[in-house]
Amino acid sequence: MTDLDPKLTPPVADRRPVARTHHGDTFDDPYEWLRAKDDAEVIAHLEAENAYTGERTAHLAPLRDTIFGEIKGRTLETDLSVPARRGDWWYYGRTVAGAQYGIQCRAPLDSPDDWTPPTLSPDTAVPGEQVLFDGNVEAEGTEFFSLGSFEVSNDGTRMLYGIDVAGDERYTVRVRDLTTGETLADEIPGTFSGATFSPDGRFIVYTTVDDAWRPDTVWLHEIGTPVSDDVKLFHEPDDRYWVGADFTRSDRFLMIEMGSSITSEEWILDADDLRGEPRVVWPRREGIEYSSSHAVVDGEDVLYILHNDDALDFELVRVSASDPQGPRETVIAHRTGHRLLGVDTFRDWGVVGYRRDGLARLGMLSYADGAVTEIGFDEPLYSVGTGGNPEYAPPVLRLGYGSFVTPGTVYDYVVETGELLLRKRQPVLGGFDPADYxxxxxxxxxxxxxxxxxxxxxxxxxxxxxxxxxxxxxxxxxxxxxxxxxxxxxxxxxxxxxxxxxxxxxxxxxxxxxxxxxxxxxxxxxxxxxxxxxxxxxxxxxxxxxxxxxxxxxxxxxxxxxxxxxxxxxxxxxxxxxxxxxxxxALTTILDPSLPLTVIEWDEWGDPLHDAEVYAYMKSYSxxxxxxxxxxxxxxxxxxxxxxxxxxxxxxxxxxxxxxxxxxxxxxxxxxxxxxxxxxxxxxxxxxxxxxxxxxxxxxxxxx
Missing domain, CATH: 3.40.50.1820 (Alpha/Beta hydrolase fold, catalytic domain)
Structure with a gap:
């Protein structure tokens, strides 16, 4: 079937051949001129393409409206997420019918011993609710709006948020005083996503990108001081590596992480001395990937490190945080086909993510003996992962679960008993029944x-x-x-x-x-x-x-x-x-190291710029x-x-x-x-x- 109307003529881009020669091979590229994003001719061509697509699909407008109505009709537009506990507050999100963006809220705990999230209803006021961030208000006057960083300080008095209004993934970070509602003078433009407070709330750690859009530098900003005084904590000169930074759940260390597609390296810095000198965990070795998570076992700071050094599907070891390059204790040995994905450490236990038989799984890790107890589910196909676990010493683990036929589900897993407590399943309106699928x-x-x-x-x-x-x-x-x-x-x-x-x-x-x-x-x-x-x-x-x-x-x-x-x-x-x-x-992009992310991609696709065989192979399929x-x-x-x-x-x-x-x-x-x-x-x-x-x-x- 076709909707092709002979009276409709598609836009025809001019042919302006540009010769691209590499390794003795010349390719004539007649449409490379379309790369000039700021050229009025390019914009006019894209707008003509949009107009043509609009004409070609105009007959589908009623169906589009019907499908949009079906999506909208199956969605509970005014809803709340399951609250997650952090400090003295329950944090959760709201959506409101007719509003494009989410609203971030919090409400105070009833008791310091309370780990059962309150059951919230969209129609019932939440006692003590505080609206932290309304994306609909913040997005007013913009055509595009994206939130790339959002965090509340540990003491609950300050909030940071990073906004992109263009779609180019460069965010401006601002800080708000939650006791007064005042937006502070601190404004950090041009950041990457994922800015975070220091544990004491005095500082913001953030990353910036280079001209190729690669996050390459980690900075320390002291709130209340000029951005020009920010301290450069780490810079990665190698174009193949991305850089990021975050604090351990224990708040004991700042971990500075860098990685290419096949190699990684981490540096560790005491959280109470952020102007100090970071220490490398394991020096980078080409082709070796690893990631660390901090815990305290028998009174000693240790790092659980997942790595692929002579372990294709990765293994888990434990080392001293004070001497991470010292002796390694194997916790989970390498097993072919049993792909270890990650480890997440809490005060009393850890969580291991792994993949077996084509499905991602979770297991509880005992610090005492390294035993892993898998959390089981009944469906033959499903997905599961941790989420909403900001606390260091909770009695429960928050999980997200779903399948092709089961809507997104939030569970709290009681670690002591192994009980799964259903907190919420995504409502699907309109008579949806999983058994029908x-x-x-x-x-x-x-x-x-x-x-x-x-x-x-x-x-x-x-x-x-x-x-x-x-x-x-x-x-x-x-x-x-x-x-x-x-x-x-x-x-x-x-x-x-x-x-x-x-x-x-x-x-x-x-x-x-x-x-x-x-x-x-x-x-x-x-x-x-x-x-x-x-x-x-x-x-x-x-x-x-x-x-x-x-x-x-x-x-x-x-x-x-x-x-x-x-x-x-x-x-x-x-x-x-x-x-x-x-x-x-793909080949044009990967040949040009000045383009965003190209050099990083060489570990995934190969380097056709310097290797004639890679060039020929990529050209055979691009x-x-x-x-x-x-x-x-x-x-x-x-x-x-x-x-x-x-x-x-x-x-x-x-x-x-x-x-x-x-x-x-x-x-x-x-x-x-x-x-x-x-x-x-x-x-x-x-x-x-x-x-x-x-x-x-x-x-x-x-x-x-």
Whole structure:
């Protein structure tokens, strides 16, 4: 099915060839001129693309409105989060019907011994409630609004917040006195996200970025003093490394962390002497990653360190905080296929995150003997993680849980008894019943015989998957060891309720099956990511789940590279491809070290600037260079943002122009005031997703 009206003419970008020569190879790039973001011609072209996309999709406006209404109608618009205890207060968030942004609030504890969060109702006033930050008030007069830092000091008297109003992920940090409501004179522009108070509330620790948008410097600001007097705590000159800093939960140390894709290093600084000299935990060694968490065991400061030194799937050791390079005590030994993800330490116990059999899991760690007790759940597919645990010595652990069919759920896990206390499950209005939906995992054989997991979600009233061919929405990512977890989505219900099966191809390059799964989908093995996705589609067709005419693929960012690659590799397998902020001009970007984040990315993709073999390999799959003549491409929608600093708008703009040269039906939608995450505000985000879902349904022939 197509909406192509012969009376509508797409914008035609001028061809202005630019020769790019590397390693004896010259590539003529006719659309590189679109990179000039401040050029009026470029802006006019993007606006013309938006106008054309608007005309081409105008017939879907009623469906978009319907889907937006479905998302809105299933959402409890006025709601509250589960309060989390910190100090003498319960902290929680509010959403209000009609308001785009959340509201941060707190209410006083009834008793110092109270660890049971109050049950809050949107219709009932909360005794002693204090509104800390109303995003709707702060966002007035802006087209884009993002909160990148937010924290209250330990004594509860001050609040810091960092705001971005452009979408370029540079935040201005301000401080508010919570006793008077006064905004202090302190104003720190150009920060990265994640600014934090020192434990005593006197200082703010923050990071700034270099010209390539890389967080490279950690600063110390004393509240009440000029920013020009701020102290540089740490600077990382190596362009491959990001830098960040945070205090341990115990408030004993400041940990300064730096890392590339494959190497990390940490420095430790006493929190009561922030102007002192930091000490390196373990000196960096190429290819060795580690992360530390502080605890006090038998009266001694120790660090629990997760590392991959001769341990592909990582192991956990314990060292003295005063001599971290001294003897190591193995706590959890390396086990192949049992990927350790992280350790979080509290006063009396720790929590270990790990991945086994394709699922992330949590276990309680005993400091006494290193035993790990897994927290079990009944569903075959689920996701779980810690969250909302600011206190150092709580009797309970706050968990977030969900699955493809179970809405987001908050539990408190009672450590002493192992009891899970249900605190809240995300309300889904409109008669939603989890029993109406099914989830399962199947396995698709890849080109080399590797079994690729594919998760399926469907509405049972349309029959079980495989009983007859059904429309399929196939999603993929496959980079940076990032795993696509089984998570719930309200907007997805608008697809499932129309008979679409949602599928996730957990391709190599992700982390679903352990560290080797990632290694087998990066650098010179990157093509596995693309062929795995195609194999998943072919398996679903071969097993009778669907047909190529009924598959729409979707991926974003590095997953957008996947979309561009599979569109070139197997265009016959897909009816449509939705590419969100797609990394489709990968080779051009990775060749230019002056562009944001390029040098950091060399550890993920390789360095084509200095290595001819890497150059040739990347050129063999980079979507822009490999658009093919004489093939029938699926319908394509590329969505991007003008102020995206991670994947610049120019990549999909060039790609769409090239696709049109070979007769592809390709649309470009560019948000003119937004960043990598798209538009801001929940209603705006719902409308954006409704636009994409309506396009997906149109491609699948389900728009009527």
């Amino acid at each position: 099914g989830q399962a995992r199947v396995w698709a054989p890849a080109e080399d015989g590797t079994q690729v997991p594919v998760s399926l979600v469907w509405k049972r009233s349309f029959g079980e998957p495989g009983a007859s061919a059904r429309p399929v929405h196939l999603y993929g990512y496959g980079s940076y060891e990032h795993s696509i977890e089984p998570g719930f989505s309200v907007p997805r219900l608008s697809l499932l309720d129309r008979g679409v099966v949602f599928a996730v191809a957990h391709v190599r390059g992700g982390g679903e099956m352990g560290r080797q799964w990632y290694e087998d989908g990066k650098m010179r093995a990157k093509r596995n990511t693309f062929t795995d996705f195609v194999a998943a589609a072919r398996h679903l067709v071969a097993e009778g789940y669907t047909t190529p005419e009924q598959i729409v693929a979707e991926g974003g960012s590095a997953g957008g590279l996947l979309m561009g690659a599979v569109a070139n590799l197997a265009p016959e397998m897909f009816a449509g491809v939705l590419a969100d902020v797609p990394f489709v001009d 979507p822009y260079e490999n658009v093919r003549e004489g093939v029938q491409y699926p319908r394509i929608l590329a969505v991007t943002s003008l102020n995206d600093t991670r994947v610049m708008y120019v990549e999909p703009a060039k790609w769409v122009a090239r696709l049109r040269e070979v007769g592809a039906d390709a649309l470009l939608k560019c948000e003119m005031v937004a960043g990598h995450g798209g538009v801001s505000g929940r209603y705006n985000a719902w409308r954006e997703r409704a636009f994409e879902i309506a396009w997906l349904l149109d491609v699948l022939g389900l728009a009527e």
